Amino acid sequence: MSTRPRARDLGVPFEGRPGPWNSITDVAGVEVGYATLIEGEGPLRVGRGPVRTGVTVTLPRGRHDHEPVLAAYFAFNGMGEVAGALAVAESGKLSGPIGLTNTHSTGTVRDALVAWSIREGVPGAWHLPMVGETFDGYLNDIDGMHVKAEHVDAAIERATSGLIAEGNVGGGTGMIMHGFKGGTGTASRVVEHAGGEYRVGVLVQGNTGTRPELRIAGAPVGQELLGYRARTRGAPSTKSIFVVIATDAPLDPHHLERVARRPVLGMGRLGNTGHETSGDIFVAFSVAAPEAPEQLEEPEYGVPKLPLTRRGVGAASDEERAAPTLILSALFKATVEATEEAIVNALVAAEDMTGRDDRSVAALPHEGLQQALRKYNRLSPVTPG
Numbered sequence: 001m002s003t004r005p006r007a008r009d010l011g012v013p014f015e016g017r018p019g020p021w022n023s024i025t026d027v028a029g030v031e032v033g034y035a036t037l038i039e040g041e042g043p044l045r046v047g048r049g050p051v052r053t054g055v056t057v058t059l060p061r062g063r064h065d066h067e068p069v070l071a072a073y074f075a076f077n078g079m080g081e082v083a084g085a086l087a088v089a090e091s092g093k094l095s096g097p098i099g100l101t102n103t104h105s106t107g108t109v110r111d112a113l114v115a116w117s118i119r120e121g122v123p124g125a126w127h128l129p130m131v132g133e134t135f136d137g138y139l140n141d142i143d144g145m146h147v148k149a150e151h152v153d154a155a156i157e158r159a160t161s162g163l164i165a166e167g168n169v170g171g172g173t174g175m176i177m178h179g180f181k182g183g184t185g186t187a188s189r190v191v192e193h194a195g196g197e198y199r200v201g202v203l204v205q206g207n208t209g210t211r212p213e214l215r216i217a218g219a220p221v222g223q224e225l226l227g228y229r230a231r232t233r234g235a236p237s238t239k240s241i242f243v244v245i246a247t248d249a250p251l252d253p254h255h256l257e258r259v260a261r262r263p264v265l266g267m268g269r270l271g272n273t274g275h276e277t278s279g280d281i282f283v284a285f286s287v288a289a290p291e292a293p294e295q296l297e298e299p300e301y302g303v304p305k306l307p308l309t310r311r312g313v314g315a316a317s318d319e320e321r322a323a324p325t326l327i328l329s330a331l332f333k334a335t336v337e338a339t340e341e342a343i344v345n346a347l348v349a350a351e352d353m354t355g356r357d358d359r360s361v362a363a364l365p366h367e368g369l370q371q372a373l374r375k376y377n378r379l380s381p382v383t384p385g
């Protein structure tokens with residue numbers, strides 16, 4: 001795991017209260033595992049490298065609990081691929097892991113997850129895991145399709161809760177974000193309500209945005225760093241981000257789809273305007289136990305009630321029964337905030353990388369980031385992240 005600091009460690013200010021790990025794994029049961037492939041150097045030889053890629057697997061209830069979760073997805077800009085998306089849209093359920101990898105390895109990861117589900121005895125006559133992708137072909141021998149089934153199995157075996165790695169790991173290994181080295185990032189938020197707390201966690205795999213548009217905490221960081229090791233001319237750095245959102249709030253698929261729309265606002269806070277060829281795709285799931293239909297209340301004045309029970313937490317309060325829209329708004333806000341921070345965490349954790357044909361992408365310089373924030377009075381006292 002990288003020992004590089006996270007965004008809060010550098011004094012980047014964020015709204016909202018994070019969970020203990022400030023990670024998608026703050027949602028109970030969620031586990032994340034990586035397989036990172038870094039091999040070779042020099043000129044591209046298709047099928048031989050250089051290799052700068054990998055796979056990330058998110059298990060909504062961990063490796064050993066195969067109960068489906070309620071889920072939904074949303075495509076802000078759909079120039080990308082998501083295996084299993086139609087089944088989630090139709091059923092409102094996700095019955096297996098979520099895989100993230102490079103564009104040309106989507107099928108391999110999908111097949112490997114199906115094989116794993118069969119071996120593990122995951123219930124169901126068929127298996128439709130969700131697999132998303134972003135493009136890493138600027139640094140990686142993407143046509144060589146180096147991600148294999150054994151790498152997917154390894155990512156699942158390594159899946160863990162608690163603090164997880166960020167930056168140049170898993171499916172994010174060869175990615176670029178806002179003209180700097182990108183990759184994988186995570187963050188979480190705690191939403192308080194009268195009956196206790198809900199948690200929202202976000203995991204991003206980003207190959208998105210341009211340097212001139214990058215804003216962090218409102219400061220034009222990209223403009224301030226336009227000349228910093230700008231060797232990525234011609235890099236397809238405006239393409240694609242995949243966001244996984246987990247929560248323990250008892251949301252049905254309709255409300256989860258509404259949550260899944262919100263990451264675009266977190267992207268917008270960072271200056272991303274949405275590009276024509278970008279695949280900006282988001283999936284949200286709830287680990288709360290689905291409630292039996294007879295327990296649900298009828299809507300009042302056309303406002304749907306939230307389901308009122310969830311695994312291991314108990315019934316919701318009278319206040320929640322009376323004001324579900326207030327809870328939803330708080331969950332929306334938490335998703336926006338966690339997405340914003342997860343993207344910045346990916347940028348901060350990433351390290352310089354040289355890949356195919358000696359192409360080099362610089363990581364976001366920490367001192368440069370702090371100088372830009374200080375210039376615009378946005379640098380905060382360091383708070384552990």
